[in-house]
Amino acid sequence: MLEEIAGSLIVVLELQNLLAIFIGVAFGIFMGAVPGLTGTMGIALIIPLTYTMTPITAFCILLGAYKGCLFGGSIPAILINTPGSPAAAATVLDGYPLCRQGRASEAMGMALWSSVIADVISTISLIFCAVLLARIALQFGPPEFAALVLFSLTIVAGVSGHSLMKGMIAAAIGFIFGTVGLDPFMASPRFTFGNLYMMNGISLMAMLIGLFAVSELLIQAERGGRSITEKLAASNAKISFKMIKNSLATIVRGSVIGIILGSIPGLGATPASFLSYSEAKRKSKTPEKFGNGELDGVAATESANNATCGGALIPLLALGVPGDVTTAVLLGAFLIQGLNPGPALFTDDIGLVYAIFIALLIAALMLPILGLLAIRGFSYIVHIPRYTLYPVIALLCVMGVYGFNSSVVDIWIMLGFGVLGYAMRKLDFPLAPMMIGFVLEPIGEQSVRQALTLSSGSWSIFISTPISIFFILLTIISIIFIIKRAISDKQQLNGTIES
């Protein structure tokens, strides 16, 4: 075993592979940082370039890109309130308020170092716990998924800001939007209005870009050309070691959440980052600061976000089952290289497996260097005049959405959600819960219907396994905490009014 590890280490440390990791991380950060472009798109673009590469070099560049894009999405989320990826929508909650307070350097520094620490933790867990976690992930059937989704919906309380009721309404509206398309079981059209393109459902990227980026564009347009004095973002990510140490518990918790949720096929980084945020807020001594510029909020989301990388690779490598959309694309890369991920990979190609682990660790160590450069480069965005910046962002968003499916319908959807997002912000409805409802609805519906099919319509299936009972109990406990907090907040408010 040690010989194999040493052999893999020597191979990965060859110049071409180190360069491949470097280029991959840099490209991934770029793809993640530009609104409208995604890491999945980036990896799909790189795959044809890897045809002539050795498997190790190919995976060095692909995994580097995967790591880079997870962090990259936080940069525009913090600087211009426009998440670069769905999971970075959670980073917006506290990242952008920090930028408005002139603390963008702290926010981006926290995002970077949380990502690096979480990357290292998740890679180590991948190395040591891949097989064990894969076995646990295999225990997840439809009832367990449904219970997990139910628990995940309690995240809404943590991201609803000042009004829980408005957050729940937004989540329910997102839930309805999630049903658009073809019914997952009967393939019967739902809210498609006879349009062929709508049968695929609403594009997540169109919704994300519209809800966050276009609505932000409309909010910024209200100021016209007026240059309101704002504290400019610093161009380097200066954060003190003490600040990182203070958030270490949050980062570790976020990493664990990211690893666990990432290892469950089909969930992805978005629920993980929101759940981590919600938990961080719940455990915080100053939960009222969340949503108004709290570094722990950024640490929670970014650590969970990046930890899903290692988590999602667990079912891919150990079982041959992709953990999310990006690892599904990576599965394609494996097959192109003539490899079969799964238990056989650990016996037939153990050298490659060790090389992948080492490449992931090196990518995590390269992330601070490239991340700092990216932050320095992208932070010049705030120096660009508004009359240039926002038109460019508008065109970039449109092209990014169009680039997904080459469909003009997606652009109209993006515009529609932009107007909806703008209206929601003017009416003080939070945007994040809508995204949560939208993302969780397809997973939840499929799980519930599969479970009921398995049990011939009996709802007792949802309390028939330890895992589903565990998540249902967690949900109940979570709801009790939410109600208690809502009552105490109301009592505090009434006390303030009376005094």
Added chain:
Amino acid sequence: MRNSSVIKDIIVSIILIGVSLVVYFWMIPNYVVLTHSAGMSPRFFPQFGTALVGIFSFFMLCSSIYRYLKNIPTENATSFDMQEFLYAVMVVFCMVIFVVIFDYAGYLWSAPVLILLLMVVFEARSPLIMLLTSALVTAVLFFAFHYGLRVTLI
């Protein structure tokens, strides 16, 4: 001022209740195809989501009426200004124009129009900068998407 935000919430919750009723009793029966099978109906989850919207909106209405009667302020309510709103409307209008031109004439005609119109909305002053910016951005993004990302734009 504080009561105006509560009134806003009352109006919004009434509208949402109305919308949920329309969706539940008209849109779902007409636009969600019912299939006859032993499993769960395709209408169940849309109906469930709509019912949730209606129920939560009703609670919000009750809460808003209570706050109005007790004169309880809304925390951090966003203000509304008609002049500012018109800027947002102009941006939407510009993007609609862009999509129409893009659909009929393609990227190379629509992108410069969008950049120019939006720069006007954001009160750019120099025509030279406007022209240069629209040409440069159009060209850069064209090469990036058409050749780099292989998105067909022409």
